[in-house]
Amino acid sequence: MGCRTRVFEDRHGEKTSIGRGNLSFTTINIVKLALECRDIENIGEKKTEFFKKLRRCINVAAEQLYDRFVFQCTAVKKQFPMLMSGMWMGSSGLKPDDKVQNVLKHGTLGIGFIGLAETLIVLTGHHHGEDEKSQELGIEIIKFMNERIQEKSEYYDLNYSLLATPAEGLSGKFVKEDRKQFGSIPHVTDKEYYTNSSHVPVWYKCSIEHKARIEAPYHEYENGGHIFYVELDGDATHNPAAVMQTVDLMDKYNMVYGSVNHTRNRCKDCGYEDASENLTQCPQCGSTDIDTIQRITGYLVGGVDSWNEAKKAELSDRVKHSL
Numbered sequence: 001m002g003c004r005t006r007v008f009e010d011r012h013g014e015k016t017s018i019g020r021g022n023l024s025f026t027t028i029n030i031v032k033l034a035l036e037c038r039d040i041e042n043i044g045e046k047k048t049e050f051f052k053k054l055r056r057c058i059n060v061a062a063e064q065l066y067d068r069f070v071f072q073c074t075a076v077k078k079q080f081p082m083l084m085s086g087m088w089m090g091s092s093g094l095k096p097d098d099k100v101q102n103v104l105k106h107g108t109l110g111i112g113f114i115g116l117a118e119t120l121i122v123l124t125g126h127h128h129g130e131d132e133k134s135q136e137l138g139i140e141i142i143k144f145m146n147e148r149i150q151e152k153s154e155y156y157d158l159n160y161s162l163l164a165t166p167a168e169g170l171s172g173k174f175v176k177e178d179r180k181q182f183g184s185i186p187h188v189t190d191k192e193y194y195t196n197s198s199h200v201p202v203w204y205k206c207s208i209e210h211k212a213r214i215e216a217p218y219h220e221y222e223n224g225g226h227i228f229y230v231e232l233d234g235d236a237t238h239n240p241a242a243v244m245q246t247v248d249l250m251d252k253y254n255m256v257y258g259s260v261n262h263t264r265n266r267c268k269d270c271g272y273e274d275a276s277e278n279l280t281q282c283p284q285c286g287s288t289d290i291d292t293i294q295r296i297t298g299y300l301v302g303g304v305d306s307w308n309e310a311k312k313a314e315l316s317d318r319v320k321h322s323l
């Protein structure tokens, strides 16, 4: 699972992220749920139907994760020579043929989502970065998910959590399916990717502060993990003030985890480095063997050419955020 994964609260022990982890996660395509309601004209009825569908999906996801957990618990200690050697909480006391249920119960089961921005465009005509009413509905949706997932924790007596899914592969998969079924819809299915979790769309031009103010309220509900990021203009390595200002904004809006995105090119032949856009030839030695590093979901990854088509399309749509 991704770097944004947050494992902390534990209904079976102390709050800690040491000696435990996320066991499995399942992502709900909330854009599709909205698309299924788009022909309902009355906005109140449309919302009611959307929440009904969302509740049903959370039920299915929770049950599926539970079934998977039950299966995982049929394993015995000796199948995990490293993890169960004491690395995982409570594993050192087990005998080789003991089942691992009492260890795995400390793990988390994540229910995630993708494309809040597109969902809101379908439901209201606007995403949360451009409209206060959409922002209110966005928070209502994510709070609703958090509350239903907490109920699942009680019901199954397991650590269910709400995850702002990174969706590296799903980013393109869901939109392709939905385009087949619902056609090409502007700012929803007319591109190759759905927006990462509760982020404002990558193509939406706004200040870092606006982005932080809009995205921060979701973090408290996304207890299984989330990330905030901004696209910095120019060469961040020579602009530590911009990085510090971003960190200050995260602090001001009480965000837990964030990152600064910036391009880094490196010539594989002579080692020349810069931060220019779309560099294809080294200005120092003329080589075309350039490695470009950018953030894909949470990680800075080189070899942008090898990214999947959805993430490449998303990268080329990204706009810089001003301070």
Ligand SMILES: [Zn+2]
Pocket: 267, 268, 269, 270, 271, 272, 282, 283, 284, 285, 286, 287
């Ligand atoms: Zn070079």
